[in-house]
Amino acid sequence: MRETFHDELAQLGAILADMCAQAAEAMRQATQALLTADLDLAEQVLSADAELDAQRGRCESEAYSLLALQAPVATDLRTVLAVIYCAEKIERMGDLAAHVADTARYSHPEHAVPAELKPVFSELGAIAAQMACRVAELIRATSNDGFAELADTDQTVDALHAQVLATITGDRWPHGPRPAATLALATRFYERFADQAVSVAKRLEFAHTGALPDNGR
Incomplete structure (x- = not known):
């Protein structure tokens, strides 16, 4: 009976890891759509989000x-509860990637990101996707040593987020208030995506150790 139980837990872990991989790919594609004003790619990301929603439902059920x-x-209970918690967070990561894609769709045929900010958004997209991939690795390896690493990476995302906000609110911003508002929302989506990845890593560590790491999150 216990062997079957742990097999089922392993299957749920595999679903969570696959969800992370999908969220990472969604963020990569959404960022490309945002930077290139690719409407078809943005629509593709938005359509694919339904699969993450379905997987979350399956995990929870x-x-x-x-x-x-x-x-x-004990540990088994923490693990099952972590599956429920993490499924919601990872599904939210997919939603945030979809919001980035929707920003591209909303701005089309114009480019939402001006040339001077494209390197920053490109970096945001790459880091966010890498964080999701790292969470998938932690789940597959049943490891509890990735939280501090991801929390450090999150600080980089926060700094890039602040850089964008400083640029679009500065006196030398030439593009007006509407593009600034769009970019403020877009960069927030990346910042929240990274936060969700950190939250998942934090809950994974709790499932393994029984203690939540204390970093103010």
Whole structure:
């Protein structure tokens, strides 16, 4: 019975890792759509988001079944609850990537990101996608040593977010208030995506150790 239970937990972990990989790819594609004003690619990202929603539902349904049928305790209980928590966070990462794609669609045929900010948004997209991939690695390896690393990376995202805000609110900003508002929202989507990745890593560490790492999150 316990072997079957742990096999089912491993299957849920595989779904979570796949969700992270999908969120990473969605962010890569959404960033490309944003930087190139590619409407078709933006639509592709938006359409694919439904799959992440479905996977979240599957994870939650199977995790609740395990709680009802297996009555896990201690580490096993923390792991099942972590699946439910992480599925919601990863699905949210997909939503945030979709919001980036929707920004590209909203601005089309114009480019939402002016030339002087394209390197910053390109870096934001790359880092965010890498963070999602790193979370997938932690899930597959059942590792608990990635939280501090991702929290450090999140600081880089926060700094880039602040850089964009300083640029679009500065006296030398030449593009007007409407593009500034669009970019303020877009950069917030990246910042929140990174926050969700850190939250998942934090909950994974809790599932393994029974103690939440304390960094103010």
